[in-house]
Amino acid sequence: xxxxxxxxxxxxxxxxxxxxxxxxxxxxxxxxxxxxxxxxxxxxxxxxxxxxxxxxxxxxxxxxxxxxxxxxxxxxxxxxxxxxxxxxxxxxxxxxxxxxxxxxxxxxxxxxxxxxxxxxxxxxxxxxxxxxxxxxxxxxxxxxxxxxxxxxxxxxxxxxxxxxxxxxxxxxxxxxxxxxxxxxxxxxxxxxxxxxxxxxxxxxxxxxxxxxxxxxxxxxxxxxxxxxxxxxxxxxxxxxxxxxxxxxxxxxxxxxxxxxxxxxxxxxxxxxxxxxxxxxxxxxxxxxxxxxxxxxxxxxxxxxxxxxxxxxxxxxxxxxxxxxxxxxxxxxxxxxxxxxxxxxxxxxxxxxxxxxxxxxxxxxxxxxxxxxxxxx
Amino acid sequence: xxxxxxxxxxxxxxxxxxxxxxxxxxxxxxxxxxxxxxxxxxxxxxxxxxxxxxxxxxxxxxxxxxxxxxxxxxxxxxxxxxxxxxxxxxxxxxxxxxxxxxxxxxxxxxxxxxxxxxxxxxxxxxxxxxxxxxxxxxxxxxxxxxxxxxxxxxxxxxxxxxxxxxxxxxxxxxxxxxxxxxxxxxxxxxxxxxxxxxxxxxxxxxxxxxxxxxxxxxxxxxxxxxxxxxxxxxxxxxxxxxxxxxxxxxxxxxxxxxxxxxxxxxxxxxxxxxxx
Numbered sequence: 159x160x161x162x163x164x165x166x167x168x169x170x171x172x173x174x175x176x177x178x179x180x181x182x183x184x185x186x187x188x189x190x191x192x193x194x195x196x197x198x199x200x201x202x203x204x205x206x207x208x209x210x211x212x213x214x215x216x217x218x219x220x221x222x223x224x225x226x227x228x229x230x231x232x233x234x235x236x237x238x239x240x241x242x243x244x245x246x247x248x249x250x251x252x253x254x255x256x257x258x259x260x261x262x263x264x265x266x267x268x269x270x271x272x273x274x275x276x277x278x279x280x281x282x283x284x285x286x287x288x289x290x291x292x293x294x295x296x297x298x299x300x301x302x303x304x305x306x307x308x309x310x311x312x313x314x315x316x317x318x319x320x321x322x323x324x325x326x327x328x329x330x331x332x333x334x335x336x337x338x339x340x341x342x343x344x345x346x347x348x349x350x351x352x353x354x355x356x357x358x359x360x361x362x363x364x365x366x367x368x369x370x371x372x373x374x375x376x377x378x379x380x381x382x383x384x385x386x387x388x389x390x391x392x393x394x395x396x397x398x399x400x401x402x403x404x405x406x407x408x409x410x411x412x413x414x415x416x417x418x419x420x421x422x423x424x425x426x427x428x429x430x431x432x433x434x435x436x437x438x439x440x441x442x443x444x445x446x447x448x449x450x451x452x453x454x455x456x457x458x459x460x461x462x463x464x465x466x467x468x469x470x471x472x473x474x475x476x477x478x479x480x481x482x483x484x485x486x487x488x489x490x491x492x493x494x495x496x497x498x499x500x501x502x503x504x505x506x507x508x509x510x511x512x513x514x515x516x517x518x519x520x521x522x523x524x525x526x527x528x529x530x531x532x533x534x
Numbered sequence: 535x536x537x538x539x540x541x542x543x544x545x546x547x548x549x550x551x552x553x554x555x556x557x558x559x560x561x562x563x564x565x566x567x568x569x570x571x572x573x574x575x576x577x578x579x580x581x582x583x584x585x586x587x588x589x590x591x592x593x594x595x596x597x598x599x600x601x602x603x604x605x606x607x608x609x610x611x612x613x614x615x616x617x618x619x620x621x622x623x624x625x626x627x628x629x630x631x632x633x634x635x636x637x638x639x640x641x642x643x644x645x646x647x648x649x650x651x652x653x654x655x656x657x658x659x660x661x662x663x664x665x666x667x668x669x670x671x672x673x674x675x676x677x678x679x680x681x682x683x684x685x686x687x688x689x690x691x692x693x694x695x696x697x698x699x700x701x702x703x704x705x706x707x708x709x710x711x712x713x714x715x716x717x718x719x720x721x722x723x724x725x726x727x728x729x730x731x732x733x734x735x736x737x738x739x740x741x742x743x744x745x746x747x748x749x750x751x752x753x754x755x756x757x758x759x760x761x762x763x764x765x766x767x768x769x770x771x772x773x774x775x776x777x778x779x780x781x782x783x784x785x786x787x788x789x790x791x792x793x794x795x796x797x798x799x800x801x802x803x804x805x806x807x808x809x810x
Contacts, residue, residue, distance in 0.1 A: 227540050230584035230628070237584070237626035241541040273778050276538040398787060402807045429782035432540075432775045434587045442584035446540070446775075451782055457773050460610035461745075464772065464786075464809045474809075478785065485788040 159366060160326040160337070161349035167324070168203035171195055171252075173343035177336060178248030178286070181219050183212050192216040195252075208253050208319050211296050215258050215425030215496060219251050220265055220281050223448050227277075227432070230442040244280040250336070253290040256311040257301045257496035261425025262287065264494070267487055268428050286332045289313025292376055298497030300385035300510065306495065308380055309373040321368030325349055388510065390491060391517035395484040401477060406515045411472035413505045414452075420508070421450035423498040426479065429456070451475050476512045539778045542582055542630035545570045548602065548623055553690040554683075556609045557655060558618055559594065562629060563602045570629055573597055575639055575663040576769065576797045579631025580777060581605065581617065589613040590774045592796070593632065594658045596665035603629075606658040606690050633777035634796050637663045637741055637767055639670075646739040647675035651752055653682045653725050653744025657690055659769055659796075660743050668702055676704045678734065682725035682748075684712050708732060726751035729759070736760035742768045742800075746810070753800055763801035770795050770803075770810050786810055 162170060174180045180195035185207035192212055193201050231238035254262075269278035289311025292299075301308055310316065314333035318325040326346065328334040340346075349366045365373075380386055394401050421427045431449040434442050449456065452471050457464055465471050483492035493509050500508040549561035560581075564570050573579070573593050580588040589611075595604035609618050621627070637643065637659075648667070652660045660679075667674045679699060683689045689709065700707045710721040710728045721728055725748055736759055742752055749768055756766060772784035772791045779790035787806045789795065803810070 228542075230582075232584060235625045237544050237628060239542065239544050239628060241538065244538075268780055271779070273539050275540070275778070275780055277540070398807070402787075428780065430775065430780070432588065432781070434585050436585045444584075444587075446781075449781070451785075457783060459771070459773050460614075470809070474785075477807075478782075482785065482788045 159349040159364070159369070160346040161366070162324045162326060162344065162346050164319075164322060164324060166345055167206060170324075170340075170344050171203050171206065172197075173340045174250045174252060174288075176343065177339055178250050178284070180250050180252055181216060182252035183207050183210070185210065189213055192219070192251075206253075208290060208317075208324075209294055211255065211292075211496075213498070213502075214423050215261050215498065216251055216254055217258075217261055217265060217425050217428075219249060219285060220262060220278060221269070221428060221430075221448075225277060225446050227444045227446060230434075230444070232440045232442070242277075244276060246280055246284055249281070249285045250288060251285060251313075252288045253317070254287050254311065254313055255290060255292055255496070256306045256308055257299075257494040258425050259287055259289050259312040260301070260304065260306055260494040261496070264426045264483075264490070264492055265428055267490070286315070286336050287313040289316045291316065291318045291372070293319055293372065295376065295379055295383060296497055296501070297384055298500040299380070299383055299495065300388050300497060301495035302380060302386070303388045303390055303495050304491060304493065309376045318369045318372055320366075320372035323368065325366060325369050385495075385497075385510065390480070390493075390513055391520070392484075392489065393520055394513070394516060395481045395489070397520055398477075398481050398485065400520055401481050401516055402473070404516055404519045406512075406519045407469050407473045410507065410512055410515060411469040414468060414472050414507055415505060416452050416454070416468060416471070417504065418450040418452050419502045419504070420499040421452060421475070422448060423502045425494055425496055425498075426492040427475075451478070476509065476516075479509060480513055480516070540630070540776065542580065542588075542628035543570055544626050545603075545629050547621055547625045547627050550621065550623060553606060553692075554688045557606055557688075557690050559604050559606045559690070560617065560621070560627075561602045561604050562627060565626065567601070569600055569603055571632060573603070573632035574636035575666045576636040576659050577632040577634050578777075578792075578796060579603075579605075579629050579633065580774075581607075581613070582628035582630070583613050583616045583620070584628070586613050586616055588630065588775075590633070590777065590792075592659035592662070592769070594661050596662050596669060598666055598669040606655065606661070608655040630777065633774075633792050635794065637797050639663065639666055643667070643739055643741075644673050645675060647737060648677050649734055649738040649740045650677070650679045650681075651725060651729065651740060651742045651744070652680070653748040653752075654684070654688070655690070656744030656748070657681055658743075660741055661691060661694075663741060664699065668699070668705070671703070676706075677702075678706050678708065678732075678738070680708045680710070680725060680729060680732065682710045682712070682728065682744075685715055686711060686718050724748075724751075726755045729755045734759065736762075736765075738765070740766040742766055763804065764799045766800040767797055768800060768803070769797050772810065 184205040186200040190207045190210040226242040229240045269275040292308035314330040328337045429449045430446045479492040545562040551559040594606045775781040779793040784791035
C-alpha cells in the first residue's frame, strides 16, 4: 500500500490528468458532484471533495447521458452512414464509492452481456476506477444490505482517507499499470513503513494502522445508521407472480409525480432512447440518451400501450430492480444501497419503502416457496 | 460481432408492392444485389427513416431467398407513413438486424404436421416460415394455413395464397373474411370460430400470429380442441429501441422480447407478467 500526504492531491490530479481525462467529485455551491477535472475554479484541487457523497452516480462515465451513434447523409436516393468512432480515450474515475463501483458491475451485466454493446465496452476498457472508502456516511446509506463494505470500495485502485493522508492500494492489473505510470510524478511513500510489521512479503499486504482505524470507525458508524439492519426479502424474486399482482402498487404509485429523478440519480438505471435529429439539410445525427421506464410513452405503440397507467410503469421500475434483474442474474438486485433515491424523491418514495411494503404484503399472503406457484 | 449492433447497414429499396389499402411490401437488397444479411424465419430488423428514427419489423421473406429481403408493413405511424409516402425504388435505406429468436424450424417443427394461423398483418412473420418449409418440403408434414382478413382486399400476398401455396403437395389454405362481400365465395367469419369449424386434430404444431384479441380467442379455441399450450408458438410485439436487450423497452418480467423473443410458446407466455 502507498501513502500520499493530502497537500500533494493537486500533484496527484495533475499526474492522473497526464494518464487520461479525470472524472472526480468536486464541491460547488454546497453540492458535490462528479465533473471533469480541468483545473478551472470549482474543478480544481481546491474544490476536490472526497468527504461528501455525490448527488448523482458517476454512471455517465460509462453510459453518457447523450451519446452519438451515427450520422446519416442523404443526397437524392443515396444514403451515407458514418458510425461514431468508438470512444478509446483513457479515463480515470477518481473517488468512486463502493455503491457506485457496484453500480458499474451491474451496468456491466447489462451492456457486456452477449451481444455486447461496443460503445459501452470501449468506455469500460479505457476506464480505470479509483475507488474511495467511505468516511462519513449518509443517513440514507444501506450498501451492506447487498453485501457491500463501505470501507472496501472495489476499484482498480482503492483509496482510504485516513490519518490526514491518502492511502493507495492497487487491486487490478489496470490499477497497477496506472500506479506504475504515475511513477515519480506523485510523491508516494510506502505505507508499510508506518507499520511495525516489516517482514518481507507481509509488508505489501499489511494494513496501516490509520487505515485499519478508519475502517473500524466506518463500520461502527454504519452500525448506527437507520438502515443498518435492512435486509431485502429474497422471497420477492422467487414469487414474481405474487409480487406483480400485489395490491401495494396502486397505493405506492398514487403519490409518484413521474418526475424520473430516481431514474437519473440511480447507479443502475440504464434504459435509453434512440433519437434522430436533423442537424443540417440532408444530415441526421442519431444518438442515444437516458430514458426512464416511468415515462408514459416508453412502451407506447401505434395499437396501444401494454403499461397504460402510472401504477403499471411504477411497478415495472421497481420489479425490474427487485425481481426481474435478480431472477436473471443469480440473485443480484439492481440496487446498490447508495440511498440517492431516498434523498432525491420529492414525495419520499424510494426502493426501501417499496421493498418493505411489498415484502410485508407477500408475508401476509404467505407465498409458497415453490417459485411460480401460489394463487392464479 | 465486429460491427456494433446499434449501427445499421445500407441497402437499397428495389420494389414496393401495394398489397392492400394500408399494407405495402418493401423489397430490400444489398446495393449491387443480394441479401443484406442472413436471417431465420421469425426474426426481425429495424428500418430507418433518417430524421424520424427506426422501427422494427418482422422479415417477411424466407431465409431461403438469397436475392432479397421483404418487409410487409402496415401504415400505423410516422415511420410507416413515411415508408409508404416517401420511399420509392432506388432509394437507399438503412437496415439493422437480424434480431431475436425464430420459429424452431430446425427441430421442434421438423417432421410435424403444421397449422399456421394468421390474422391481418400477423401473417407477415408466418409467411417467412411457410416459404422456408416449402423450400425444405421433405422435412415437414402436412401444412394447413388459416388466414383471416377484414375483406378480400386485405389479404397480403393474395396471389401466393391462392395460386402458389394450395398447389404445393400437402398444403391447404383456408381463407376467411370478417363480413360477407360481393363475389367472395369463401368462408366468412372470424378466425377463432373458423378454427373450430375446421376441426383440426390436436396432433399439429401451431404457429399463431395476429392481433392480441385474436391470439387470445384462437388459443381458447385450440385449447378446447385439445391442443396444449406448448404446441402453440406465437410472437409478441413490443416497442423496441436497441434490439439487444439493453434499452429496457421490451422488458416483460425477466424476458426481453427483442432477444428472448419475439417467438414464444403460449405456455411461456403464461409464465410472464400480463404486460403484452
